[in-house]
Amino acid sequence: MAQLRIPTTQNVTLEYETASIGERIAATLLDGVVQAGWVILWLTLLFGVFDLESGRNEFTLGMIIIVVIVLPLFVYHLVSEALWQGQSIGKRIMKVRVISLNGTPARFTQYLLRWVLRIVDVSMFYGIVAIACILGSGRGQRLGDMAAGTAVVRLNRRQTAADNSLFGSDYDPNYRVTFPQVASLADHDVRLIQELVTQSEKRGAYHILDDVAERVRTLTGIETNMPNHEFLLVVLRDYGYLASQAAAH
Template sequence: MENRISVTTPEFVNLEFETAGVGSRALALLLDWLILSTAGLLLLIPASLFMGLSEIVGNPFWSSLIIAVFFFLFLFLPLAYYVLTEYFMNGQTIGKKVMGLRVISDQGTAPGFLAVFLRNLLRMVDNLPLLYLVGMTAVMIHSREKRLGDLAAGTLVVSLRGQPMPQIRFLYANGEPLFASRELSPVTEQQWMTLDRYLHRREWMTPAARQTLAAKLVIVLFPDMKIEPGKEEFYLETAYIQLGPYQEHPYFMQL
């Protein structure tokens, strides 16, 4: 059964998501475990080689040091994997990406490093007593299907596999551009996603709500531009067209 929730972003955009249930999260976790197991086996190769060399040398100090180093690597490999992938892959591990899942904050934005670190640090608690029994129980009883790590970090896992968004229907910006792209202030990826979602979903809003939200978005996303009252949607459409795909445009900045 789908569990759909609504969140309000810092830009006052209401977004609807489908939370990820136990089944899809378990499959994503299994894929990540397979990756971690493979990485662990690969680590055994240099570990065995170094141990063999240390025995040939016959120095107990080097043997102890090598054991300590590889023990540390094996111990922290899972935490490093989950933290680095979720942070640098925009809320996804490889397993989550395959399963179409993503970690977001309670405000619908990409989680920060501290939130990602905290939710993954608490995996050891969610994993108790074994096979994520505590975590799965929490997911099943929580209204937003959160495990303990999500509760502590203020995050949730959502499914990206739903009906595709409708195509954007441009209402105003079909003629001459309102301004050149060089006039735009730099925007972050999250701000670009907010603009994209607004233009996709605005036709579901009342005219008054659309106008109010458009005015707020112009102030938040492009504070340096002076816009004639009533032309905010025209401006947002033009900005969207001028910026083009996020990854290809120089007027975006990284968080």
């Protein structure tokens, strides 16, 4: 499995496993099943409603088909990846995601460029260009990824205390947020903090968190004498709890 290595300003290298060709093809096929289901559903509904024998509704039916079938299929990958932070339904099932090469979530312009070049990668040559690029790029990138500065990576990596703090589902109903100021942090900031804490735990090199903790204190205005590693774990836990509460409402 190819490794995507991302150096950070903290002199720590973040490591991701790039998605295999098999995983990406499977995700594409699953997306195809979703799209086919959408088409079948709407065609069944429309042909059940419109009387085609009279010929009077052909124009209206054609316009509806364009709006509710053709257009959604055309923008499916762009919209789903932009809304779900680099994932389509197929990618979610296969647990892979599009990210920027610097480790942060991809921007809309990057999703857009990947989507435009998908015509060359996948549509025009039946995926041959995409497969050739993925095999030869060294980072598992198709042509659209190379142009956009993105990669598709696996999400099922080993969990650590940092992962559980941010993404765990074991929040106590009586949980009390220690630092409500963490709500001012951006998602990509928190994900970078999580990765740095994870790397420090793997290496036992907790000194690399000194600058990170100081930066978080500066950004949020938090004042605490809590040890840096413990402080950042609480920040991740608080942020995860607040995010889960926001999603629930």
